[in-house]
Amino acid sequence: MLNIKICGITNPEDALAAVDCGANAIGFVFQSKSPRAVTPDKAKDIVSQIPPFIITVGVFVDEDKKEIERIAGHVGLNVIQLHGSEPPEACQLCRKVIKAIRVKDLTDLELLKKYKVSAFLLDTYSPHTIGGTGQIFNWDIAVEAKKFGKIILAGGLNPDNVERAIKWVHPYGIDVATGVEGSKKGNKDHRKLKLFIERARKASLTAVI
Numbered sequence: 001m002l003n004i005k006i007c008g009i010t011n012p013e014d015a016l017a018a019v020d021c022g023a024n025a026i027g028f029v030f031q032s033k034s035p036r037a038v039t040p041d042k043a044k045d046i047v048s049q050i051p052p053f054i055i056t057v058g059v060f061v062d063e064d065k066k067e068i069e070r071i072a073g074h075v076g077l078n079v080i081q082l083h084g085s086e087p088p089e090a091c092q093l094c095r096k097v098i099k100a101i102r103v104k105d106l107t108d109l110e111l112l113k114k115y116k117v118s119a120f121l122l123d124t125y126s127p128h129t130i131g132g133t134g135q136i137f138n139w140d141i142a143v144e145a146k147k148f149g150k151i152i153l154a155g156g157l158n159p160d161n162v163e164r165a166i167k168w169v170h171p172y173g174i175d176v177a178t179g180v181e182g183s184k185k186g187n188k189d190h191r192k193l194k195l196f197i198e199r200a201r202k203a204s205l206t207a208v209i
Helices: 013-020 039-046 065-075 106-114 139-148 161-169 192-205
Strands: 003-006 025-029 055-060 081-082 096-103 117-122 152-153 173-176
Touching: 003 065, 013 025, 013 039, 013 192, 025 039, 039 065, 055 065, 096 106, 096 139, 106 139, 117 139, 117 173, 139 152, 139 161, 152 161, 161 173, 161 192
Parallel strands: 003 025, 003 173, 025 055, 055 081, 081 096, 096 117, 117 152, 152 173
Antiparallel strands: none
16 A cells, blocks of 8 residues: 655644545654744644554654654654664664655665665755755656665655656655645645545556556
């Protein structure tokens, strides 16, 4: 089954809408410079309102390991996503770890050989921002990356391209933030959210592995 993560959740209404539409996981950004950032207390409040069996993911950028563990315990996170330039040893945490790799070209896949993590998230490289670019990258690179482990496809996904992306890459999971937002960064457009997940599920059922 395709795993769908809705990231950059900032309020309970968006979290519950994502779950109601069929998302497997919701993500919280703990990076003060992001327009989608939340405090640990806010994330904890949102987590308390979602139903069981939904995976909660905390996104961190070059954060101290002890601080990651503290926030994860406080909020009740299931999975840690490291989205910075963390070395392999920084991925040894008490929870499952997703390591994000920002992709420019095939040479970036050399990094994947160095990490022992539960999955890799492939995002679009930008010199100006860590994530949330709204831009796609060459999906052939994502296909090649599957040799190194489970791949979560991110970077510029939206309701208009998600079916094509899934049929092209056949990823373990997909991740979206910007592509289902409304006019205000950090707030989800529930119509886009529903359409994105419906199309993703449809594509995952009809894709030929």
